[in-house]
Amino acid sequence: MPERTKQKTHIEFTLNGEAVEVAFAPHKTLLEVLREDLNLMGTKHGCELGECGTCAVLVNGRSALSCLVLGLEAEGRSVETVEGMASPAGLHPLQETFADTGAAQCGYCTPGFLLVAKELLAANPRPTREEIKEALCGNLCRCTGYIKIYEAVELAAARMRGEELELPREAVYGLD
Amino acid sequence: MARYIGKEMSRVDGVAKVTGRAKYAAEFRAPNLAYGFIVLGTMAKGRIREIDTREAERAPGVVRVFTHLNAPKLGPKASTEYAPPRNTREQDKSFRALQSDRIYFNMQPVALVVAETYEQARYAARLVRVSYDTERHTTDTEAVRGSARAPSQGSPPKPRGNPEAAMKAAPVRVEAEYRIPVEHHNSMEPHAAVAAWEGDKLTIFDKTQDVYGVRAHLATSFGVPEENVQVVSPYVGGAFGASLRPNYYPALTAMAARELKRPIKVVYTRTQMFTGHGYRPYTIQKIALGAEASGKLTAMIHQAVHNTSAFEEFNDNTTGFTRQVYACPNLLAPTMIVATDLPTPTWMRAPGAVSGMFALECAMDELAYALKIDPLELRLINYAETDPESGRPWSSKALRECYRLGAEKFGWKDRKFEPRSMRDGRLLVGWGTATGVWGAFQRPAIARITLRPDGTAHVTSATSDIGPGTYTVMTMIAAEYLGLEIERVKFELGDTKFPRAPAQGGSQTTSSVGSAVHGAALAVGAKLLTLANQDASSPLKGATASDVEMLDGRLRLKSDPSKSVSVAGVMRLNNLSEVTETFESRPSPERQKYATMAHGAQFVEVKVDPDIGHVRVTRAIEVTACGKIINPKASHSQEIGGVVWGIGMALQEATEIDHRYGRIMNPNLQHYHVPVNADVHEVETLFVEEDDKVVNPLGVKGMGELGMVGIPAAIANAVFHATGKRVRELPITPDKLL
Numbered sequence: 001m002p003e004r005t006k007q008k009t010h011i012e013f014t015l016n017g018e019a020v021e022v023a024f025a026p027h028k029t030l031l032e033v034l035r036e037d038l039n040l041m042g043t044k045h046g047c048e049l050g051e052c053g054t055c056a057v058l059v060n061g062r063s064a065l066s067c068l069v070l071g072l073e074a075e076g077r078s079v080e081t082v083e084g085m086a087s088p089a090g091l092h093p094l095q096e097t098f099a100d101t102g103a104a105q106c107g108y109c110t111p112g113f114l115l116v117a118k119e120l121l122a123a124n125p126r127p128t129r130e131e132i133k134e135a136l137c138g139n140l141c142r143c144t145g146y147i148k149i150y151e152a153v154e155l156a157a158a159r160m161r162g163e164e165l166e167l168p169r170e171a172v173y174g175l176d
Numbered sequence: 177m178a179r180y181i182g183k184e185m186s187r188v189d190g191v192a193k194v195t196g197r198a199k200y201a202a203e204f205r206a207p208n209l210a211y212g213f214i215v216l217g218t219m220a221k222g223r224i225r226e227i228d229t230r231e232a233e234r235a236p237g238v239v240r241v242f243t244h245l246n247a248p249k250l251g252p253k254a255s256t257e258y259a260p261p262r263n264t265r266e267q268d269k270s271f272r273a274l275q276s277d278r279i280y281f282n283m284q285p286v287a288l289v290v291a292e293t294y295e296q297a298r299y300a301a302r303l304v305r306v307s308y309d310t311e312r313h314t315t316d317t318e319a320v321r322g323s324a325r326a327p328s329q330g331s332p333p334k335p336r337g338n339p340e341a342a343m344k345a346a347p348v349r350v351e352a353e354y355r356i357p358v359e360h361h362n363s364m365e366p367h368a369a370v371a372a373w374e375g376d377k378l379t380i381f382d383k384t385q386d387v388y389g390v391r392a393h394l395a396t397s398f399g400v401p402e403e404n405v406q407v408v409s410p411y412v413g414g415a416f417g418a419s420l421r422p423n424y425y426p427a428l429t430a431m432a433a434r435e436l437k438r439p440i441k442v443v444y445t446r447t448q449m450f451t452g453h454g455y456r457p458y459t460i461q462k463i464a465l466g467a468e469a470s471g472k473l474t475a476m477i478h479q480a481v482h483n484t485s486a487f488e489e490f491n492d493n494t495t496g497f498t499r500q501v502y503a504c505p506n507l508l509a510p511t512m513i514v515a516t517d518l519p520t521p522t523w524m525r526a527p528g529a530v531s532g533m534f535a536l537e538c539a540m541d542e543l544a545y546a547l548k549i550d551p552l553e554l555r556l557i558n559y560a561e562t563d564p565e566s567g568r569p570w571s572s573k574a575l576r577e578c579y580r581l582g583a584e585k586f587g588w589k590d591r592k593f594e595p596r597s598m599r600d601g602r603l604l605v606g607w608g609t610a611t612g613v614w615g616a617f618q619r620p621a622i623a624r625i626t627l628r629p630d631g632t633a634h635v636t637s638a639t640s641d642i643g644p645g646t647y648t649v650m651t652m653i654a655a656e657y658l659g660l661e662i663e664r665v666k667f668e669l670g671d672t673k674f675p676r677a678p679a680q681g682g683s684q685t686t687s688s689v690g691s692a693v694h695g696a697a698l699a700v701g702a703k704l705l706t707l708a709n710q711d712a713s714s715p716l717k718g719a720t721a722s723d724v725e726m727l728d729g730r731l732r733l734k735s736d737p738s739k740s741v742s743v744a745g746v747m748r749l750n751n752l753s754e755v756t757e758t759f760e761s762r763p764s765p766e767r768q769k770y771a772t773m774a775h776g777a778q779f780v781e782v783k784v785d786p787d788i789g790h791v792r793v794t795r796a797i798e799v800t801a802c803g804k805i806i807n808p809k810a811s812h813s814q815e816i817g818g819v820v821w822g823i824g825m826a827l828q829e830a831t832e833i834d835h836r837y838g839r840i841m842n843p844n845l846q847h848y849h850v851p852v853n854a855d856v857h858e859v860e861t862l863f864v865e866e867d868d869k870v871v872n873p874l875g876v877k878g879m880g881e882l883g884m885v886g887i888p889a890a891i892a893n894a895v896f897h898a899t900g901k902r903v904r905e906l907p908i909t910p911d912k913l914l
Binding site: 025027028032035036039040041042043044045046047048049051052054081082083085086091094095096098099100101102104105106107108109110111114132133134136137139140141142143144145146147148173 | 186187189190191192193194195196197198199200202203205293294295361362363364365366411412413414416443445446577581642643644645809810812813814816817818819820821844845846850851852853854856859862863864865
């Protein structure tokens with residue numbers, strides 16, 4: 001069989017709170033390293049051009065498009081993917097509200113939205129809807145029409161502040 | 177009293193999707209996997225003169241470069257020219273890659289580079305050198321519309337009454353042409369396949385809306401029995417029609433896997449998606465409406481022409497629904513097609529309907545202004561109480577209530593009729609309305625249920641869940657009719673090892689597969705009743721299947737729930753470790769006596785900046801009547817998504833083609849604009865439920881397509897109201913308003 005790659009680079013970084021070591025060809029993007037070398041498929045591949053936001057992860061707490069970041073750049077940093085959002089105690093409030101409100105439809109854009117929303121709520125626990133839209137402006141969703149995503153972020157923000165939020169009730173009218 | 181049906185239910189697959197555990201096609205792994213990267217051609221029509229793969233083959237990690245010179249022929253009839261295989265399913269005339277030196281469209285696949293890693297394949301793909309003998313191409317539908325012809329499938333629709341004469345005699349007439357550009361689905365997940373052979377048996381993980389369709393396509397392609405092919409597709413990251421037909425990459429992937437005797441993965445780039453599947457065709461529509469001064473329509477002539485490819489027919493049925501929207505005695509509504517040197521179009525969300533209704537509902541608005549009648553009033557004047565096409569009664573039609581409720585919620589009575597008469601500061605405000613329609617389709621589908629004595633159930637059907645919530649709704653239906661807590665029911669789909677279901681398209685899944693799940697659950701009850709009544713002391717003696725129901729582990733008489741047996745007990749007594757029933761549901765003959773359609777009314781507000789022509793949809797209220805709503809939570813999401821698709825179509829989406837080269841200029845999400853967060857403001861979706869006993873046992877109609885159908889017209893009408901400018905060519909970009 002032909003050799004797999006000529007040279008691999010070896011790096012160490014923190015992934016979802018745990019120290020990892022990984023060797024990969026140095027030209028690989030962080031997206032490829034996560035998906036192909038570390039088998040963490042939660043980070044999605046949508047355009048590889050930084051246009052769609054499905055591959056967003058947090059690097060040292062800041063959102064980054066992993067398709068535009070070389071894997072090498074993770075060296076010594078802390079990377080968080082969707083697989084690291086839940087804790088032993090359960091899902092992150094954003095995960096709960098995305099699942100409950102229907103903010104995840106096909107689910108493909110969901111991990112990217114979750115991580116960018118997490119970054120937002122860390123900096124701004126009480127965002128307005130306009131601030132939510134601004135923060136999520138780099139994330140595309142083709143299914144939901146975004147409204148349920150805004151509601152999920154608002155609801156999670158409230159829960160993280162220890163409050164509960166009444167969401168608009170879905171109306172189904174009868175013929176009477 | 178229903179326990180689940182009609183109640184808001186969170187997605188049963190929600191947790192898998194928010195934790196990254198949901199597995200999409202490209203995410204399946206196989207030992208010794210190699211990666212394929214597709215090389216696209218660079219001209220629109222002609223032949224490959226020479227293809228030089230030597231440098232690519234020498235690149236690190238490259239295993240093989242496939243071209244038309246070394247790729248095996250796919251399909252029953254190997255030929256150097258592309259020829260649709262004969263004697264196969266009508267749908268399977270799909271394009272297969274690397275079958276000849278013929279180039280039919282720009283960005284056609286000309287090679288597949290397979291390497292040990294994705295990056296190596298992608299790098300080597302750039303080293304493939306191709307030269308061509310070019311021929312004159314035509315990609316501009318406008319230039320060839322004169323050669324449009326009727327599609328060869330089906331007979332051309334007959335005129336109703338005498339449309340030409342009635343048009344001539346009409347006291348009020350409007351006539352205009354409307355245009356819709358090529359548009360692409362752009363689901364977030366790129367198409368992908370992972371294929372592995374074991375001898376003559378193929379397993380393929382694919383992004384598809386139709387696992388059985390892909391199976392038939394691959395079996396034909398490789399000359400193996402269908403049973404030898406397993407297609408697996410548990411999660412689909414959006415599709416919107418782009419995965420209804422078998423695209424070329426599954427056969428290409430499986431071909432490489434077979435030749436190299438190892439598993440292969442191929443993933444489209446975003447750019448490759450633009451010619452890797454079909455698209456909404458370029459559509460030109462000419463509409464003439466004739467009416468009496470009262471507003472009553474006397475004649476409708478709606479003629480559509482859209483493009484297809486040079487090697488295959490596609491009919492979007494653009495004018496199909498026009499025949500059933502308004503009561504009008506004289507009508508002509510043909511859809512014609514014309515060949516262009518582009519890939520074959522395909523169904524894209526609300527195919528035909530949203531295109532046809534864009535033109536018709538804008539024309540109705542133009543007529544309303546010609547008559548000086550409120551646009552909503554004009555629609556009520558022409559309300560079709562029965563199906564204008566067949567004369568049959570509707571199985572249900574709550575459109576009037578949709579109009580009423582939508583107008584009330586929106587505040588339509590405060591609308592000033594004159595264009596440019598409403599303002600918000602310096603912004604022009606426009607209010608527009610339109611009608612939406614879709615079918616209430618149902619096709620044969622099979623579901624299987626296994627009920628176990630521990631009160632759990634396993635339910636399967638090879639449908640798909642591209643995002644609407646099929647996993648959830650099927651789990652709800654099974655739980656409802658098996659009388660089980662929803663947590664005790666597991667529903668699986670997206671695998672040809674499960675019973676056959678139709679493609680997930682046309683908003684027919686809940687009606688088709690839901691009816692099968694419902695039927696299978698009732699069959700389980702019937703089986704248990706038969707078993708129970710083998711015991712002479714059964715309290716259900718004399719009861720028939722329709723007299724009983726299941727609830728929380730008991731089979732009981734509906735009329736007297738105190739008479740019941742334990743389901744587990746019946747199984748134990750009969751030494752059964754499970755009861756399995758398979759049920760095929762089919763549309764009932766009763767449907768033939770009725771016309772069955774879903775309807776909606778849309779009301780939108782736009783604010784237009786008069787200086788820069790920028791349009792914002794600040795408010796949208798959509799009221800739809802599509803039978804019974806099984807899961808209001810998922811249904812609202814579905815309709816909100818539809819509204820936003822309508823915003824994209826109205827204001828943003830267009831695939832731009834440079835006709836000099838016949839090449840798409842914006843095959844990426846930077847230049848093909850889909851709606852983003854900033855484009856979405858207030859969207860409210862409401863349902864008027866219909867009690868429809870005819871359409872299917874669950875009383876459900878199509879809704880996913882319906883959600884977008886009236887929106888582009890409503891927005892265009894609102895833009896006219898705001899600006900006084902009638903834009904008849906989508907998308908309504910600022911340049912068209914300046």
